[in-house]
Structure formats: C-alpha cells, structure tokens
Amino acid sequence: MAKDETNSLGGRLARYARVGAAVGGLGARFAAERVLGVRLDRGRHASELRAALGGLKGPLMKVAQLMSTIPDALPDEYVQELIQLQSNAPSMGWVFVKRRLQSELGPDWAQRFASFEREAAAAASLGQVHRATLPDGTPVACKLQYPDMDSAVEADLRQLKLVFAVYERYDRAIDTREIHKEISARLREELDYDREARHMRLYGHMLRGEDRVHVPEPVAPLSTKRLLTMTWLEGRRLLEAKDAPVARRNALALAMFRAWYVPFYGYGVIHGDPHLGNYSIRDDDGVNLLDFGAIRVFPPSFVGGVIDLYRALRDGDEALAVHAYETWGFADLTKARIATLNLWAAFVYAPLMEDRPRLIEETNAGTYGREVAQKVHAELRRLGGVRPPREFVLMDRAAIGLGSVFLHLRAEVNWHRLFHELIEGFEVRALARRQAAALKFAKVPAAA
Numbered sequence: 001m002a003k004d005e006t007n008s009l010g011g012r013l014a015r016y017a018r019v020g021a022a023v024g025g026l027g028a029r030f031a032a033e034r035v036l037g038v039r040l041d042r043g044r045h046a047s048e049l050r051a052a053l054g055g056l057k058g059p060l061m062k063v064a065q066l067m068s069t070i071p072d073a074l075p076d077e078y079v080q081e082l083i084q085l086q087s088n089a090p091s092m093g094w095v096f097v098k099r100r101l102q103s104e105l106g107p108d109w110a111q112r113f114a115s116f117e118r119e120a121a122a123a124a125s126l127g128q129v130h131r132a133t134l135p136d137g138t139p140v141a142c143k144l145q146y147p148d149m150d151s152a153v154e155a156d157l158r159q160l161k162l163v164f165a166v167y168e169r170y171d172r173a174i175d176t177r178e179i180h181k182e183i184s185a186r187l188r189e190e191l192d193y194d195r196e197a198r199h200m201r202l203y204g205h206m207l208r209g210e211d212r213v214h215v216p217e218p219v220a221p222l223s224t225k226r227l228l229t230m231t232w233l234e235g236r237r238l239l240e241a242k243d244a245p246v247a248r249r250n251a252l253a254l255a256m257f258r259a260w261y262v263p264f265y266g267y268g269v270i271h272g273d274p275h276l277g278n279y280s281i282r283d284d285d286g287v288n289l290l291d292f293g294a295i296r297v298f299p300p301s302f303v304g305g306v307i308d309l310y311r312a313l314r315d316g317d318e319a320l321a322v323h324a325y326e327t328w329g330f331a332d333l334t335k336a337r338i339a340t341l342n343l344w345a346a347f348v349y350a351p352l353m354e355d356r357p358r359l360i361e362e363t364n365a366g367t368y369g370r371e372v373a374q375k376v377h378a379e380l381r382r383l384g385g386v387r388p389p390r391e392f393v394l395m396d397r398a399a400i401g402l403g404s405v406f407l408h409l410r411a412e413v414n415w416h417r418l419f420h421e422l423i424e425g426f427e428v429r430a431l432a433r434r435q436a437a438a439l440k441f442a443k444v445p446a447a448a
Contacts, residue, residue: 235280272394
C-alpha cells in the first residue's frame with residue numbers, strides 16, 4: 001500500500017485530491033459540451049479516467065468495476081474503459097503482512113500455522129490472500145484486509161456521489177440515489193470479514209445438496225473482522241474451459257446457474273459479484289465459490305415479483321407486470337414506462353421462455369445486454385427518467401454477469417427447464433420460512 005494510505009486523514013485527503021482531479025475534469029468537460037457546445041472526446045477522457053481510477057487500487061476501483069456492469073449507469077465509452085480495470089492491487093510486503101497478522105492473531109500467530117507463504121496467492125482491491133497450512137495438514141487461504149480500508153471506502157463513496165451528480169447533469173435517464181445507497185451499504189459490509197464468514201456458512205448450508213458446487217469452510221479461531229481464514233479449494237480459471245467440448249462447457253454452465261439461483265429462488269439470497277476472480281472450476285467440472293463479500297438478502301416478496309414478471313411476460317398480462325414492478329419498489333409507472341421496462345425484462349427473461357436448448361443470447365452480439373440497455377436508456381431519457389430500486393444493483397449485476405459467463409462458455413442449455421425446476425411449487429410464505437431458518441443457522445441479518 002502507498003504510504004499516504006496507511007494514515008486515515010492523510011490517505012483520505014490524498015484520495016480526494018487524486019480522484020477529485022479526474023472527476024473534476026470529467027465535470028468540466030461535460031459542462032463544456034452541454035452549455036458551450038464544445039464536443040467532448042469521451043473515448044479519450046474515459047481512458048484518462050480509467051488510468052486515474054486504476055492507479056488507486058482500492059475501493060473506488062471496485063466501484064468502477066461494479067458500475068461497468070450495471071446497464072445504463074455510465075455512457076458506453078466509459079463502460080468499455082472501466083471493464084478493463086483488473087482486481088489486481090499491488091500486494092503488501094512480507095514485513096507489513098507479519099505486522100498485520102500479529103495485530104489480528106497475537107504475537108504467537110506463526111505457531112498457529114504449520115506453514116504460511118510469504119507471497120500473496122492473489123491480490124484484489126480490498127485485501128490479499130495467502131496460502132497456508134494448519135498444524136493438522138489442512139490447506140487454508142488467509143484473506144488479509146489492507147490497512148485503513150474503512151477510511152478509504154468512506155472517501156471513495158463520497159467521490160462516487162460526486163461522479164453520480166456530474167453524470168446526472170449530463171443524463172437524467174437514471175436517478176442514481178438508490179444505486180448509491182446500495183453500493184454504499186454493500187461496500188461497507190465487504191469490509192467486515194466476520195460477516196463474510198457468516199455468509200460463507202450460509203452458502204454452505206443453502207448449497208449443501210449441490211454435489212458440483214463447493215463452498216470453503218471458515219476457520220473461526222484464525223479469523224477476525226479483518227482476517228478471514230478458510231479451507232483452500234483447488235481450481236482453475238473459467239476461461240481455461242472456453243474451448244472445451246460443448247458437454248463440458250454445458251456442465252460448467254449448469255453448475256454456475258445452480259450456484260447462483262438455488263440460493264435466490266430457494267432462500268431469497270443472491271451472490272452479487274460473478275467476477276471471474278470470485279470462483280474457479282474443478283477437474284470434475286464443478287465450481288468453487290471463493291468470495292462472499294457482496295451478498296444480498298431479499299424480502300421474499302421480491303423473489304415472488306421476479307417470478308410474477310416472468311409469468312406476466314409469458315402470458316401478456318400487463319396488470320401482473322405492474323404488480324411485479326410495484327412489489328420491487330418502482331413508482332410513477334405510466335404505460336410508457338412499463339413498456340420500456342418490459343423491453344429490458346424481455347431481454348433478461350428471453351432464455352427462459354423457450355423450452356429448448358439454446359445459447360444465452362442467440363444474437364451473440366458483443367457485450368451482453370449492452371445494445372438492449374442503450375435502447376431502454378434512450379427511451380427512459382425521453383420519458384423523464386426512472387429511479388431503480390436499490391435491490392436491482394446486485395440483482396441486475398448477477399443476471400448480466402452470469403449471462404456474460406454463459407456467453408464466454410457458449411453454453412447450449414435448456415434454461416427454461418432449469419428455471420422451472422427451481423420455481424416449481426414456489427410460495428412466498430414457504431420461502432420466508434426457509435430463509436428465516438437459514439439466516440438463523442448462519443447468524444446473518446435479514447433483508448435490509
């Protein structure tokens with residue numbers, strides 16, 4: 001970590017200065033384009049903004065990655081640049097790692113491991129992972145948070161609010177207030193590794209019947225709020241399988257689908273970050289889930305609304321579609337707004353509508369969902385905009401992120417049957433009972 005980021009006040013001021021310069025330049029250029037008619041070279045400036053954000057290697061980089069996957073949140077030129085940001089921060093040196101481990105586990109921390117690798121196995125925006133071995137021979141992963149992340153997150157969230165304010169001056173199609181609230185809540189939760197350990201136990205419980213989905217087990221005596229020790233799961237990057245035989249690619253797609261949607265339709269819980277670094281694939285074509293920071297618990301009625309909207313689109317039932325949107329928290333639903341929202345919904349639900357094996361997107365065109373999102377965005381702007389409920393940030397990200405995974409795999413699956421297996425006999429009250437029992441088991445709070 002940079003020296004100025006180890007000090008709360010100094011680190012915060014330094015981040016404000018660096019990001020403020022980049023965002024201020026963005027605001028000035030948008031103003032010049034809008035007020036003075038000066039043509040903005042968005043492609044060039046987007047590249048400059050990516051360089052500025054990527055250099056931070058911290059929470060705002062994570063936010064930028066998140067925003068790059070939310071349809072309509074940023075102009076396409078910026079999306080194309082921000083998706084290039086990689087969660088690969090410079091790792092802490094060994095002297096600093098030892099100091100951090102001593103502060104978390106005490107001066108005898110080394111005696112609690114049979115071995116502990118000095119070099120990080122992975123480094124991301126909020127922390128880094130070291131491989132270690134317990135005295136009984138169990139291989140484990142130790143996820144150690146970078147210093148002063150509380151301060152860095154708060155600084156970055158304030159800067160994100162400025163980014164949104166600038167963007168809404170440029171384009172009022174999307175009211176970003178609820179989006180900012182949701183991102184803020186989830187990022188703050190990601191700093192609490194004790195909470196992530198509970199999420200891990202929750203996923204182990206919800207997916208206990210899935211033979212091809214694997215969840216690490218937290219090691220409580222070696223975990224704290226800023227250190228999470230868990231069993232090590234061997235696996236490879238998903239992209240290594242993109243040229244495998246179609247049967248293998250389909251098997252991986254099936255495992256990924258169930259890893260994400262058994263918890264959602266069975267318990268009202270979603271893993272909101274299908275980032276390539278958050279899972280790996282096994283030799284038996286199973287899937288390892290590795291990160292449980294971005295987890296969202298939904299009210300059972302929200303899940304019911306997802307199924308209601310599917311049925312509304314399938315049957316052409318406009319009243320049921322309105323009911324679904326209102327259940328989620330949409331307001332001011334004119335006929336024109338409903339028709340526009342249905343354009344996006346029809347895209348997301350399209351693979352579920354046909355009872356046959358098919359690609360997730362049969363047009364196979366570029367970035368998953370981008371063309372449809374742009375069309376929806378233009379119409380919402382014409383209609384005066386919409387305020388998406390905050391739950392949609394992670395829900396949409398999961399849907400689009402998984403769609404992109406399935407696109408990479410070129411999987412040909414009967415999505416209709418997979419979906420119907422999960423919702424058969426669905427009843428909101430039954431989901432509420434299962435959810436309450438699972439959350440109690442893992443000591444996870446109910447939906448916010």
